Amino acid sequence: DIPKNKFVVVTGLSGSGKSSLAFDTVFVEGNRRYVEGMSSFARSFLDIAAKPDVDSIENLSPPISIDQKSVIRSPRSTVGTLTEIYDYLRILFANFGESHCPKCNALMNKKSNKDILLEIKKMPPKTMLVIMAPYGKKDKNIIETINQIGQLGYARVRVGEKIMTIPEASNFILNNEVGGEADIVIDRVILDSKDKDEERIMDSIETAMKVGGGSLRLMLDNKEIISYNRDFVCEKCQIKIKEITPRHFSFNNPEGACDECSGLGLKMKISSELVIPNKKLSLAEGAIKPWGSVGGRNGNSGQGMQLLAALSKKLRFSLNVPVNKIPPKKLEIILYGDENYDFGGVIGLMEEKYKSTKSDHTRSEIEKYMVSEICPVCEGKRLKREFLSVLLNGKSIDEWVNMDIDSLAAYLENSKSGQNQNKIIGALTKEIGGRLQILQKVGLGYLSLSRGTQTISGGEAQRIRLATQIKSKLTGIIYVLDEPSIGLHSRDNKRLIETIKSLRDRDNSLIVVEHDRDFIKNSDWVIDMGKGAGEEGGEVIFSGTVERLL
Structure with missing residues (x-):
């Protein structure tokens, strides 16, 4: 029993x-x-x-x-995805992370129309408010921009830090050097302490956002200018991110995964050392291993060796000398090709074959000459740069998942005690912390959430x-x-x-x-x-x- x-x-x-x-x-x-x-x-x-x-x-x-x-032993599966902790981290970063410009690292903010209205309602009474929509581009002809604004039916613009009518703006441009951008005056309001006319202000905000392509500016008392964006925008680099959702932090989703490595963090690359393992052999003796030796199916009777023979006449090198005797520049052309010589290169031809073939056997044969290396674009972090630039407590999601479980649990505990969190953040961090504690109890505190399931023991x-x-x-x-x-x-x-x-x-x-x-x-x-x-x-x-x- x-x-x-x-x-x-x-x-x-x-x-x-x-x-x-x-x-x-x-x-x-x-x-x-x-x-x-x-x-x-x-x-x-x-x-x-x-x-x-x-x-x-x-x-x-x-x-x-x-x-x-x-x-599951998949390159797309990690300790974080297997335990579902990464899913909670994606929600946390999507809703509470701060988006930064991937180029200049400047903080990027966005505001909804309701958020903008709430900020206006908090402004003191008698504030002179001008709601404007940015129009045109800096490198565009300003006269064309002003004419287009007039055709849209608007009467006033802000040019050269001054508000004026369309005719006045045209005269001003003739006498001054001005860029191609102007602000269309959508509405002018003096805020009343009793009746702030919310409906009118909301209509003007919506119009400004529509005309300004998702951006608007407020001028307060003819002095201070405040810019708002519907999307995440870097004013300096003109980088725009429309939205940030949990799927943008998933390396298994095309919207978030690095385009270069498709979210794997690694990229397969044909190695020149594996293609020509023995440099003491000549090209005619079969130094290029994938193409075989003289007389082989893919040897000098094949198309590849014919192309090499034609290239040898143009570059003036012999197919019968050892590879280590061929000058480095010529060897680089042999391997990687050159458009000037109408040759794609040994490795270039193999890469083309690897992408175009539908044969699993051919792909597996070419993979014998490949090595995996860290993706040069995402540096092994799997995600697109714009989403790696979203920070929470000064750290990206990649930095969070690369901490070992013991360190991450301690970091979360310190973060909770060091600041007042809202209820949603508290609930998410509690769930993440609870799952981390269980992993610690089963003796896995030394693992990181980014650890691939292919590399963990049974x-x-x-x-x-x-x-x-x-x-x-x-x-x-x-x-x-x-x-x-x-x-x-x-x-x-x-x-x-x-x-x-x-x-x-x-x-x-x-x-x-x-x-x-x-x-x-x-x-x-x-x-x-x-x-x-x-x-x-x-x-x-x-x-x-x-x-x-x-």
């Missing part, structure tokens, strides 16, 4: 049948029965495992297997999945784990055991395949498989409490 709602450790020699009992019997049968409870339509989309070779299993609950193999992947299950707070489940202590430092064992016990305390059953002494000592029930391995295994030689075992 295996007791329910207990922490059960299945131990024994390697090959003695521990995994066969826990995974191939308990988990498979529990999963099979759960699936059989679904409709026939739902079952048609699922693979139903064969019934294990057992007489009967009673009182089974729905099982969840947390092994070391089933984690034990780390299993503990990440365990952390997500703890957060789900399910009850009445049978959890089956496969040696979760693998790769874990002994000092973190205690925290991991306490975490597993917390699952048990929610009325879940835990079956853990494990050799570790600490796990066995802290378990509620031990099943020892034996007596030997292989054909000599598969027998339960002990089943009971730790006290009885000792």
Whole structure:
């Protein structure tokens, strides 16, 4: 018997049948029965495992297997995406981050029409307010700009820091050097303390935003000028960002991912060292490895070698001298091409073939000569520059995810205590902090959220999945784990055991395949498989409490 709602450790020699009992019997049968409870339509989309070779299993609950193999090993998956912490960070940055210009780092602000109206309502009574829309461009002819404004039906403009009528502006331009930009006067209002005529002001704001292409200016008492933008705009660099949403911080979304590396942070590049590994060979002897040797299918009888032969006559080099004897400039043309010589280059031709081919075999052959390098545009940060320039507490989202989990948890805690947060930020940071704490409890505090799932071990992947299950707070489940202590430092064992016990305390059953002494000592029930391995295994030689075992 295996007791329910207990922490059960299945131990024994390697090959003695521990995994066969826990995974191939308990988990498979529990999963099979759960699936059989679904409709026939739902079952048609699922693979139903064969019934294990057992007489009967009673009182089974729905099982969840947390092994070391089933984690997604994708270059687009990270610890942050796997634990869903990155999703909360995207929401946090999209709603509360400060956008900065990616070129000059200046702060970029935007205001909605309602925000602008609220600011106007707070202005003191008797304030003389002029609502204006910027029109034209600095490099454009100012006379054309003024004529266009007149054709639009507006009577006044602001040119050279003065408000004047259209005819006055035309005369002013003839006698002064003025740029091509002017401000159209949309409305002039003197604010009343009792009746600020909100409807009229709102109409004027909407008109100014429409005419000004998303920008407007307010002149206060003929002195102060305040600029507003519907989008994030850098006045100096003229960079405009229309909107910032959570999807713009996703490297798996084209709107946010770096265009150069498509959000991978790495770029595959054909290596000249792999293309010509032996520079003591001549081109005729097959120095260019992808093209093969003399007489080969892709050798000097192929199109590539014909192009090289034609190039050798133009550049005056021999195909029969070792590559290391060819002058560097000529070798660079051989590899990367030159338009002046009507040659695309060995690497250029390979890159073209790699992009155009539909053959998986051809692509895999070319990939043998490729190396991955950090993307030169995003510098491995995966996102577009404009979204990496959105800062929260002075740090970009890339800086947040590159901190290890211990440091990020401490940073969040200090941020909460150091300032008064609004309720939404508080709720988001609480959720993020809670998930980070669970990862710390399972001994993963040294990982960063940016760590790719391709580079984590089976034990780390299993503990990440365990952390997500703890957060789900399910009850009445049978959890089956496969040696979760693998790769874990002994000092973190205690925290991991306490975490597993917390699952048990929610009325879940835990079956853990494990050799570790600490796990066995802290378990509620031990099943020892034996007596030997292989054909000599598969027998339960002990089943009971730790006290009885000792």
